[in-house]
Amino acid sequence: MKNKKILILSIIGSLLLVSIAIASSYAYFVANVSGNKDTNNVVVTNGVMALEYKDGDEITLDNAIPGSSVTKTFTVKNTGNVSTNYTIYFSELSNKFVDKTDLVYTLTSSDGGKSVAQTQVPSTNDAMVSNYAIDAGKTHTYTLTITFLNKDENQNDNMGVTFSTKVTINETKEYVEPLDIDVELAQGMIPVKFDASGNAVVADTHAKWYDYEAHEWANAVLVNCADSAIKSKYFDSNNKVLASAVGKTISMDEIMQMYVYIPRYKYQLFNAEDGTSVEQAINITFESKTTAKSTGTKNGEWLTHPAFTFGDKELAGIWVGKFETSNTPALPKIVPNVSSLRNMTIRAQFNTSRLMTTTLASTYGTSTNDDSHMMKNMEWGAVAYLSSSIYGRYTNSSICIASGCEVWINNNENFTTGCAGSSVSADRASTCNAWNTAIGVNASTTGNIYGIYDMSGGAYEYVMGNDNDTIKDAGFSSMPEAKYYDKYTGTGTDSTGDFTKYHLGDATKETLKTTSSNLQPWYGGYNNSVRSSYPWVNRGGYYNYGTTAGVFLFSSSNGSNNSYISFRVVLGVL
Numbered sequence: 001m002k003n004k005k006i007l008i009l010s011i012i013g014s015l016l017l018v019s020i021a022i023a024s025s026y027a028y029f030v031a032n033v034s035g036n037k038d039t040n041n042v043v044v045t046n047g048v049m050a051l052e053y054k055d056g057d058e059i060t061l062d063n064a065i066p067g068s069s070v071t072k073t074f075t076v077k078n079t080g081n082v083s084t085n086y087t088i089y090f091s092e093l094s095n096k097f098v099d100k101t102d103l104v105y106t107l108t109s110s111d112g113g114k115s116v117a118q119t120q121v122p123s124t125n126d127a128m129v130s131n132y133a134i135d136a137g138k139t140h141t142y143t144l145t146i147t148f149l150n151k152d153e154n155q156n157d158n159m160g161v162t163f164s165t166k167v168t169i170n171e172t173k174e175y176v177e178p179l180d181i182d183v184e185l186a187q188g189m190i191p192v193k194f195d196a197s198g199n200a201v202v203a204d205t206h207a208k209w210y211d212y213e214a215h216e217w218a219n220a221v222l223v224n225c226a227d228s229a230i231k232s233k234y235f236d237s238n239n240k241v242l243a244s245a246v247g248k249t250i251s252m253d254e255i256m257q258m259y260v261y262i263p264r265y266k267y268q269l270f271n272a273e274d275g276t277s278v279e280q281a282i283n284i285t286f287e288s289k290t291t292a293k294s295t296g297t298k299n300g301e302w303l304t305h306p307a308f309t310f311g312d313k314e315l316a317g318i319w320v321g322k323f324e325t326s327n328t329p330a331l332p333k334i335v336p337n338v339s340s341l342r343n344m345t346i347r348a349q350f351n352t353s354r355l356m357t358t359t360l361a362s363t364y365g366t367s368t369n370d371d372s373h374m375m376k377n378m379e380w381g382a383v384a385y386l387s388s389s390i391y392g393r394y395t396n397s398s399i400c401i402a403s404g405c406e407v408w409i410n411n412n413e414n415f416t417t418g419c420a421g422s423s424v425s426a427d428r429a430s431t432c433n434a435w436n437t438a439i440g441v442n443a444s445t446t447g448n449i450y451g452i453y454d455m456s457g458g459a460y461e462y463v464m465g466n467d468n469d470t471i472k473d474a475g476f477s478s479m480p481e482a483k484y485y486d487k488y489t490g491t492g493t494d495s496t497g498d499f500t501k502y503h504l505g506d507a508t509k510e511t512l513k514t515t516s517s518n519l520q521p522w523y524g525g526y527n528n529s530v531r532s533s534y535p536w537v538n539r540g541g542y543y544n545y546g547t548t549a550g551v552f553l554f555s556s557s558n559g560s561n562n563s564y565i566s567f568r569v570v571l572g573v574l
Contacts, residue, residue: 050077066102067150076113077139086134088142089127093165097121098157100243105146113140121146122206123246179212180286181263182316184573187239188365189220189259189319192250194449198436200250200258202234202241210261212286212391215401215446218261220319222356223254225365230254239365256364257334257356258322259571260452262382264308264315266294269301271510278513279405279522281394282385289314297504306505307382310371310572311483319571320375320383323417323435324454324461325352331360332569336418336435340459340566346536346559347475349462349567350374350484356571366571375568377465377486377537377554381507383452384551387445388522401447406523408442409457409549415542415566418453419443425547445551455540457549459566462557465537467501467530474536474559486537488530501529511552521552530556538565 052075078084088107097103100123107116107128114129134140185191191203200221203209210218225231234245268283287304293314294302308315324340327333329352332341344352356364356372366372386392393405404424411421413428418435420443421427433439435453444451454461464485471479479485490501502509508529509515511522521527525548530537534556541549542564557565 050075050079052077065150066148066155069145069147071143071145073141073143075139075141076134078134078136083133083135085131086129087127087131088129089125090122090165091125093122093125095121095123098244099155100246102149102151102155103146104149105144108143108145109140111141112138113142118147120206120243123204124207126207179263180288180291181212182288183210183218183261183263184316185220186319186370186571186573187367188222188225188235190223190234190241190245190250191218191220193219194436195249198449200252200255202245202248202250204246210450212263215391215393215448216450217391217446217452218263219322219450220259220261221250221255222257222259222364222366223250224256224363226363227254231365235365252335255335257332257569258336259319259334260322260450261317261319262307262379262386263317264289264305265386266302266304267385267505269296269299269303269504271512272297272299272301272303272504274509276512276514277510277522280388281397282389283397284386284389284391289316303504305378305382305385306503307376307378310574311481313572313574315572315574318379318382319573320379320452321569322452324415324458324566325349325569326417330355331363332356334569336453337432338417340415340417340454342415342459342566343561343563344567345473345475345561346374346462346464346567348561350464350480353567353569356569370572370574372569372571373464373484375461375463375570376484377463377506377508377539378503379570380455380461380463380539380568381505383445383455384507384511385505387451387455387551392445392451393447403442403447407445407456407551409541409543409546410443410454411457411543411546413543415459417458419458421457425549427546428544454566454568455551456553457541457543457545459540460538460542460555460562460564461540462559462565462567463537463539465506465530467532467535467556470532470535472533472535472558472560490529499529501531507552508554521550521554523550523552524548525550525553527554528556529554534558 076086101120103121104118105121106118109115114132116128191205191209192200193203193209195201210216223230234241236242263286265284265286271277293304296303321334323334323336325332325334326338326341329348332352353372353374357366357368357370361368390396393401395401406424408420408424409426410419411426411429412419412432413430416432419432420440436449441448444453466485467488469479488501499509499515513520519527536557536559538555538557541553
């Protein structure tokens with residue numbers, strides 16, 4: 001990543017909105033902003049950049065009514081002799097508007113700066129313009145306009161509220177090029193952060209609600225939209241998350257499913273040429289779905305992870321079930337602290353996974369234009385590789401997070417979702433260190449509450465990976481569409497050691513420490529390849545596997561119902 005010096009721009013001002021008594025159905029305000037009344041021109045510099053207010057640093061908005069606005073004009077000048085970048089953002093922002101959609105801003109530039117179309121003023125500090133380039137000696141002129149919208153409706157809920165913000169140029173910061181992450185929410189998804197108690201709180205998407213560099217992967221939930229009271233609490237008539245819902249705690253009783261986002265990325269190949277490898281931090285770079293795909297085949301080259309190609313669609317990322325699937329085949333849930341759903345053929349698991357974007361779309365609030373399906377082996381690999389990176393359980397290329405590089409086992413003998421043992425490979429137990437506890441988070445892919453759980457231990461998980469279209473006992477009358485499973489052909493014999501049957505990215509052959517008689521994946525454990533008698537892939541191990549269980553464990557099965565095997569749902573935004 002490139003490091004650059006930028007400035008932080010601030011408009012100093014405080015808008016105090018005070019209601020006045022007027023007989024009307026609308027809200028009326030008086031707004032005053034304090035500033036330096038003795039100065040006409042205000043120029044602040046940091047050595048290479050300058051911010052100048054052409055009309056002083058005071059902002060006033062008198063007798064404000066819906067439809068009123070306030071503007072501030074300023075310039076940004078690069079006084080140095082090299083190009084640089086700058087960010088304009090709201091700082092020390094306090095937005096007490098009840099209906100936050102009432103307050104919007106635009107930013108316009110007449111001479112090369114970046115313009116921003118009408119956008120809702122955020123609830124917390126957020127950038128208006130991020131990492132914008134300016135050549136040496138150039139000046140960008142800006143006009144910031146903040147408007148109290150007139151919606152021709154009762155807006156009395158915003159009477160007496162306050163709004164304040166600052167924009168300043170009093171310091172410089174080191175700029176780190178932002179990650180190329182595009183989080184695409186599916187219809188019905190509510191973005192969430194977690195409070196100190198592990199409760200899901202509706203996130204403000206205009207603010208920073210995920211941080212992959214801090215191992216905080218994006219999370220979202222689906223609520224019970226069959227209950228009109230619940231649906232109206234979070235969504236408008238167009239199935240958009242209400243601005244008034246931001247900051248609300250979502251009861252676990254309202255949550256149907258919980259998901260974690262795996263952004264599209266490429267990775268640097270480390271064992272692509274039929275060798276072996278040891279545990280390591282995988283080198284990953286996030287990329288946009290419009291970026292030309294990397295197609296490396298040799299060690300050291302880059303490969304866009306295949307999990308982000310779904311049939312003929314290129315995806316910005318995938319939403320992965322945060323826990324193993326639970327409840328019933330007719331109404332699946334993805335929540336913690338319940339027994340996972342098992343004793344199902346692969347066909348039954350597959351059909352259940354499709355319900356969220358087919359016949360039960362209205363129940364979950366989702367769209368039939370998107371796609372929910374049973375996790376494929378390649379998608380499991382995408383999660384495993386991201387977990388084994390600096391965005392997962394590594395702090396840098398050689399140092400792991402405090403709880404270690406390996407995801408801790410779910411050792412609960414009742415198959416309770418989201419549990420963690422007292423150590424990375426603890427023996428089976430009837431107790432549960434819950435997912436949102438200090439010990440429980442060690443069983444997530446990130447070592448914190450923002451990761452994915454039950455990928456080591458819990459129940460085994462069937463994934464959609466198959467040997468040569470061999471159905472065996474899976475229950476299908478014919479194989480599903482090709483986009484729903486990973487097909488393995490290979491050239492070897494029908495044996496446990498046939499490691500010709502793999503694909504780059506699926507976390508099987510690439511992550512083997514040895515392919516000798518003592519077959520061993522990363523972090524130890526057990527593995528064997530698919531073959532005609534056991535054509536279906538299963539992953540992770542179950543609660544009794546101890547040191548054998550793990551994210552990189554893979555095995556094979558006949559696809560029949562099994563009391564030890566569950567499954568996981570993936571949702572793709574198409």
